[in-house]
Amino acid sequence: QSVLTQPPSVSGAPGQRVTISCTGASSNIGAGYDVYWYQQLPGTAPKLLIYANINRPSGVPDRFSGSKSGTSASLAITGLQAEDEADYYCQSYDLSLSGWVFGGGTKLTVL
Amino acid sequence: QVTLRESGPALVKPTQTLTLTCTFSGFSLSTSGMCVSWIRQPPGKALEWLALIDWDDDKYYNTSLKTRLTISKDTSKNQVVLTVTNMDPLDTATYYCARGKGGDCSASDYWGQGTLVTVSS
Numbered sequence: 001q002s003v004l005t006q007p008p009s010v011s012g013a014p015g016q017r018v019t020i021s022c023t024g025a026s027s028n029i030g031a032g033y034d035v036y037w038y039q040q041l042p043g044t045a046p047k048l049l050i051y052a053n054i055n056r057p058s059g060v061p062d063r064f065s066g067s068k069s070g071t072s073a074s075l076a077i078t079g080l081q082a083e084d085e086a087d088y089y090c091q092s093y094d095l096s097l098s099g100w101v102f103g104g105g106t107k108l109t110v111l
Numbered sequence: 112q113v114t115l116r117e118s119g120p121a122l123v124k125p126t127q128t129l130t131l132t133c134t135f136s137g138f139s140l141s142t143s144g145m146c147v148s149w150i151r152q153p154p155g156k157a158l159e160w161l162a163l164i165d166w167d168d169d170k171y172y173n174t175s176l177k178t179r180l181t182i183s184k185d186t187s188k189n190q191v192v193l194t195v196t197n198m199d200p201l202d203t204a205t206y207y208c209a210r211g212k213g214g215d216c217s218a219s220d221y222w223g224q225g226t227l228v229t230v231s232s
Binding site: 002033034036038040045046047048051052057089091092093097098099100101102103104105 | 209
């Protein structure tokens, strides 16, 4: 079991909006540590999608947005496109583990 | 242009020690705020953070693997090395190195392509 909990899968039709949740605890997200999101296309290395909860690196479309509240965070994808089909991972720092932790990953299927 | 590349053996036997090298370019690990992490991913499974080293030579380890991991850097060669002792078939995974975004080591903004390590006798 991962320290950060994500739904195993989500799906949506092209053009729709989907959200992926990331639930943590008082030792990580709830302690105020930032959340990061990565996109991993099949057979490739992960790509940084969102950093410090809400920020997009240069080149990431504004269809991707992040939010954080309490012990949870969410990634929202609007205007879903076929190319968005990938695995998505959240990451944060955990105080009790004194290290970084990832969620279990969410597979996004574009119907 | 920032690039990272992992290198090391593709196959190791159980109980052996794995040594992986991350060779990078486009940044310096002697620059304040810079860091490099190692992350692995077993086939079909989730990412797992392993270790991080920063510009000040501070080192951080996954607590569940801490006794088996050692991370080090050679700034002159632009390399970061990870050793994993007592390898087990459960350590079979793709191993990635990644750069921490300047001033925010939590944000891995550039990744290597990864190297698949299989543990088998």
